[in-house]
Amino acid sequence: MIKKDIIEEITKETGLSKPVVRLVIEKFITQMRTSLLEKQRIELRNFGVFKVKKVRPKKGRNLKTGETVPVPERWKVTFKPSKVFLKLNSPESEQQLPFDSPETGSTLDS
Known part of the structure; x- marks a missing residue:
């Protein structure tokens, strides 16, 4: 999508x-x-948390030449899904996502 x-x-x-x-x-x-x-940090209830983490510098390798190259420190975005989201997306779950419930309307917290 x-x-x-x-x-x-x-x-x-x-x-x-x-x-x-x-x-x-x-x-x-x-x-x-x-x-x-x-x-x-960005938290979306019943969905997950986005965070920015610092990645330490490390040594990498040029795949074509095999030469060792330094990889500098950088920042990366991580996403951790909520327990509710993980539970609802497990194979045994037949429930709808909590923020898409037709009976109760939107339950997504702001």
Whole structure:
């Protein structure tokens, strides 16, 4: 699924116009990108946590020449799914995701 597909699905399910949904999705992505660039932790309840971690420098290898090359320190984004998300995505689970329950509406915490 790509961003365009997400916009289409949200438009169908909510009745909101595509331009409004597209704007919200774009702002959400921009805010996430900004927060991660500032090395902030992002927690989305019942989904997971995005964090930025420092990766120590190490020695790598050029696969073509076999030469050892230094790999500098860098930052990487990690994602840890929530226990609820992992449980619901296990093979034995037949439940719906908690933020997609037709009986109760949205339960996604902000």
